[in-house]
Amino acid sequence: MNLFSEIRELVIDTLGKMQASGELPKGLEMSNVAVEPPRDSAHGDMATNAAMVLAKAAKMKPRDIAERLGELLGKDERISKVEVAGPGFLNLRLSESLWLDVVRAALDSGIDFGRLKIGDGKRVNVEYVSANPTGPLHVGHTRGAVFGDALASLLDFVGFNVTREYYINDGGSQVDVLARSVYLRYLEAHGRAVAFEDGTYPGDYLIDVGLALKNKVGDAYLEQPENVWLADVREFATEAMMDLIRADLKSLGVEMDVFYSEKSLYGTGRIEEALETLEGKGLIYEGVLDPPKGKVPEDWEPREQTLFKSTEHGDDVDRPVKKSDGGWTYFAPDIAYHYDKVSRGFDALIDVFGADHSGYVKRMKAAVSALSDGSVPLDIKLTQLVKLYKDGQPFKMSKRAGTFVTLRDVVDLVGPDVTRFVMLTRKNDAALDFDFDKVLEQSKENPVFYVQYANARVKSTMRKAAKAGIDVSDETLGLANLALLTDSAQLEVMKKISEWPRLVEIAGRTNEPHRVAFYLYELSSALHALYNKGYEVPSLRLLDEADVTATQAKIALARAVTVVISAGLGILGVTPAEEMR
Numbered sequence: 216m217n218l219f220s221e222i223r224e225l226v227i228d229t230l231g232k233m234q235a236s237g238e239l240p241k242g243l244e245m246s247n248v249a250v251e252p253p254r255d256s257a258h259g260d261m262a263t264n265a266a267m268v269l270a271k272a273a274k275m276k277p278r279d280i281a282e283r284l285g286e287l288l289g290k291d292e293r294i295s296k297v298e299v300a301g302p303g304f305l306n307l308r309l310s311e312s313l314w315l316d317v318v319r320a321a322l323d324s325g326i327d328f329g330r331l332k333i334g335d336g337k338r339v340n341v342e343y344v345s346a347n348p349t350g351p352l353h354v355g356h357t358r359g360a361v362f363g364d365a366l367a368s369l370l371d372f373v374g375f376n377v378t379r380e381y382y383i384n385d386g387g388s389q390v391d392v393l394a395r396s397v398y399l400r401y402l403e404a405h406g407r408a409v410a411f412e413d414g415t416y417p418g419d420y421l422i423d424v425g426l427a428l429k430n431k432v433g434d435a436y437l438e439q440p441e442n443v444w445l446a447d448v449r450e451f452a453t454e455a456m457m458d459l460i461r462a463d464l465k466s467l468g469v470e471m472d473v474f475y476s477e478k479s480l481y482g483t484g485r486i487e488e489a490l491e492t493l494e495g496k497g498l499i500y501e502g503v504l505d506p507p508k509g510k511v512p513e514d515w516e517p518r519e520q521t522l523f524k525s526t527e528h529g530d531d532v533d534r535p536v537k538k539s540d541g542g543w544t545y546f547a548p549d550i551a552y553h554y555d556k557v558s559r560g561f562d563a564l565i566d567v568f569g570a571d572h573s574g575y576v577k578r579m580k581a582a583v584s585a586l587s588d589g590s591v592p593l594d595i596k597l598t599q600l601v602k603l604y605k606d607g608q609p610f611k612m613s614k615r616a617g618t619f620v621t622l623r624d625v626v627d628l629v630g631p632d633v634t635r636f637v638m639l640t641r642k643n644d645a646a647l648d649f650d651f652d653k654v655l656e657q658s659k660e661n662p663v664f665y666v667q668y669a670n671a672r673v674k675s676t677m678r679k680a681a682k683a684g685i686d687v688s689d690e691t692l693g694l695a696n697l698a699l700l701t702d703s704a705q706l707e708v709m710k711k712i713s714e715w716p717r718l719v720e721i722a723g724r725t726n727e728p729h730r731v732a733f734y735l736y737e738l739s740s741a742l743h744a745l746y747n748k749g750y751e752v753p754s755l756r757l758l759d760e761a762d763v764t765a766t767q768a769k770i771a772l773a774r775a776v777t778v779v780i781s782a783g784l785g786i787l788g789v790t791p792a793e794e795m796r
Contacts, residue, residue, distance in 0.1 A: 216320035217331075217716035218313060219261065222293070223250040226263050229287045238283060243272050250307075252714065259298065259306035260710065266303035277303025314709035315697040321712055321775040322693045326782040329716040333723060334375030340556050341367045343567035344464070344471075345382040348456040349393045351420055352463045352622040355569055358647065359598045360622070361638040361788070363567040364469045365728035366596070368786045373723035378561070379472045385453050386477035386548060392416065393456065394449035398436070400425020401448070405437060418618070424455045463622045467631050468788050475555075480548045489554035489586070490523075490536060490547065498524040498585055504532065523550070528581035549575075550582045557587045564593045565726060570644075573597055594726055598643045604650040629654055632789045636663045639732040639787055657795070659743075662736045667792035669739035670780045672746065673773040674793050676757045680770060683760050687770050695771040696764055702755055704745040708772060711741045715779050728786065735783045742776050 226248060233239040248269070253262040266281035273280065278299060285297035285305050296308035321328045343363025346356045367377045396416040399409040404426045411417040428436075428451055436444040457474070464470070480486055493499050503517045521537035523546070536547045556564055564583060568575065576595045583593040603610035603620055605628075610620055625634050628651055637654050640662055641647045657664050680687045700709070715734070722730040749756040757769045781791045 216317060216324075216328075217720070218309075218317060218713045219250050219717040220720075222261055222307065222309070223248070223263075225288065225291060225293070226250060226265055226284070229284060230265060230269070232287065233283065239269070239275075239280070240273055243269050245269075251717075253306055256707075256710075258300065259296070260309045261307045262300075263305045263307070266305065270303065281305050311701075311706070314706060314713065315700070317713040318697055318700075318709055318772055318775045319693065321715075321778045322689060322771060325689075325778055326785060328778055329719045329782060330372055330374075331716065331720055331723065332374040333720060334370060334373050336374065336376050337562040338378070338560060339370055339375045339563045339565065340378045340380055340559075340561040341370070341565045341567070342380045342382055342556075343367075344460075344469075345384065346460065347384045347387075347389050348453050348460065349389050349416060350418055350456065351459055353619040354601050354603060354622065354625055354649075355598070357467065357622045357625055357634065358601050358638050358643075359567050359569060360464060360467055360469050361635045362596065362598055362643050362728065364467075365635070365639055365731070365787050366565065366567070366726055368788060369719075369723055369728045369731065370726075372782075372786055373719060375563075379470070381471045381474045382552060383453075383457065383474055383476045383478075386481055387545070390449050390453055391445065393452045394445055395441075397421055397424050397428060397452040397455075398444065398448055401428045401436065404429040405434065420459065421452075424452060427455065428452075466623060466626050467634065475552065477548055477552065480551045480555075485555065486543060486547050486551040489551040492554065493523060493550070493582075493585055496585060498527065499536070500524060502533070504535070523582070523585075525578055525581035525585070528584040530577045530581040534578050534581075546578060546582075549579065550586070553579065553583050553593070554586050557583065557591050561591065564591060566593065566595045567643075568595060568597050570597050570599045596643050596726060599646045601638075601647045601649050604648065605652060607652075610651065625649070632667075633663050635788050636666070636732060636784075639729050642727065642729050659740075662732065664795075665743070666735045666739045666780060666784070668795055669742045670777050670784075671792045671795045673742070673757075673770075673777045676773065677770060680758050680766060683758070685758075685760070685763055685766055687767065687774070689774070692767060692771040692774050695767040697768055697771060699765055699768045700772055702748075702752075704741075704748045704755065705769075705772060708738075708741045708745055708776060711738045712775055712779055715782075731783050731786050735780060738776060738779060738783075742773065745773075 227245055230239060230243070230245065230248070234241045234243070248263065248265045250261050250263045253259050265284060266277040270277035270280060281299045281303040285299055288294050288305070288307065289297045293310050293313055294307055295310050298306045300306050341363055344352070344356055344360045346352055352360070364379070367379050371377045392414060393416060396411070399411060399415065400421045403409050403422070428448065431451070436448070490499060500522055501519055502522050503519055504522070506517070518539045520535045520539055522533045523536050525534045526532065534546055535544045536550065538544060553564070566579065576597070579595060580593050583591060633654050637649055638647065653661060654663060657668075659665055677687045700706075718730060718734045722728060745755065755769070757766065757773055759766050777791070784791050
């Protein structure tokens with residue numbers, strides 16, 4: 216039950232009647248007509264901009280449209296009061312029975328309350344994490360993993376057919392460096408003294424890998440030149456790192472549907488096929504790029520390269536796909552990979568990149584646009600840096616990783632639920648401060664605690680009610696006399712519940728799961744305010760053993776809140792708390 220959509224339909228239908236009667240000209244574009252919560256709740260329950268957005272096309276004063284629209288809307292039984300504000304906004308107050316219907320809808324639907332079908336089963340590929348398989352995931356990967364996973368769950372909730380995908384960057388020179396680093400640990404496992412040169416990976420996490428390699432091949436690679444062991448060690452090390460990465464993701468509650476290897480693109484003709492497709496569209500040519508803007512590097516020299524005419528699809532400059540020596544650029548396999556996604560029949564693609572990949576946005580969008588003839592949209596979400604603090608100081612690097620704080624470090628300190636929720640308390644493209652002490656505080660300032668406490672608070676009350684012999688099963692609560700809920704604090708909770716389907720739709724259309732976390736905090740605040748008011752007004756306390764009917768109505772409202780919290784936390788990948796410790 217999306218109350219905002221229902222009232223918007225009423226507004227659109229009423230505008231249609233005004234057109235039919237000649238009070239408005241026909242052919243007006245209605246897509247920008249919105250119904251949303253007013254900025255100040257004192258002004259009403261909902262507000263519409265209809266008169267403001269239609270006035271220019273209708274060649275009428277917005278207030279004239281608003282007054283007539285308001286007059287007609289006021290005749291609907293769902294509208295109790297209409298007020299024209301300012302130059303032509305309409306503030307609406309709804310019949311209180313509608314809020315009761317929202318509570319019943321939440322109780323009837325359970326955690327499917329707010330679930331939508333706007334995706335219409337369209338296939339969406341969400342690629343996220345995609346870290347180089349050279350070591351454990353670090354805290355930056357953690358944010359990308361949480362954001363991507365929550366986004367995938369959100370899209371599923373609004374009706375898309377979602378594939379979660381990890382692109383394994385195992386085709387570049389970094390996996391050769393990994394192999395050499397593991398070989399050093401292999402020598403170390405044989406008692407040899409080794410030194411990690413610049414560019415190798417010195418983290419302790421490779422000690423076990425070197426030992427495992429020794430157990431597998433014995434002394435076969437000792438005293439052997441690199442060409443003998445490099446390929447085998449590279450494959451062995453890459454698989455070992457992917458096992459580690461899969462385990463890291465699992466500790467965070469992230470499971471991928473597809474792991475796609477970059478290496479599978481090489482020597483298989485897939486890169487050539489993708490570029491031939493672009494060439495067939497007249498988008499590949501031999502040319503010389505202009506020098507970089509600003510200070511030109513001393514070693515820069517104009518040279519002919521194979522270029523992708525990406526400027527024809529919105530990029531700033533054309534991009535090289537083949538080097539002057541005939542080797543592929545880093546961009547070429549990325550084009551092939553996205554060509555594969557398009558070929559797999561996805562209706563939309565979403566890539567979650569770290570902020571350091573911002574330079575890749577336009578070129579990748581151009582590539583997908585060209586490969587799909589503009590039929591497959593690509594949305595690229597950048598996740599900004601995470602700054603870690605503990606005991607008021609920046610949190611130091613992990614000894615095990617050697618150079619950074621790992622995903623496991625974070626999860627081991629605060630758990631997966633806290634990690635996931637906190638990572639979503641800021642929009643993905645905003646920097647995030649993660650303070651280990653604050654995220655474990657039991658206070659209103661800690662959104663994780665505040666939301667979980669709201670859920671646990673209701674569950675605790677329900678257990679006490681059941682112990683007192685009061686039936687608080689969902690079936691019984693669905694039949695409770697909600698008309699008894701008339702206090703302003705109770706109505707505020709109902710109104711906040713009614714916003715959930717609208718919030719889900721907005722978040723799903725904009726690919727912004729952080730909106731769910733924000734909303735859950737606001738909903739929890741409304742519930743806590745109702746609880747606290749009960750200390751002053753005894754009749755508002757949820758549990759009153761002397762009045763079973765009223766208790767069931769009040770608990771029904773609180774139970775509806777937990778339904779929404781459970782649905783929202785489910786999208787975020789967080790387990791609702793049954794009790795607080």
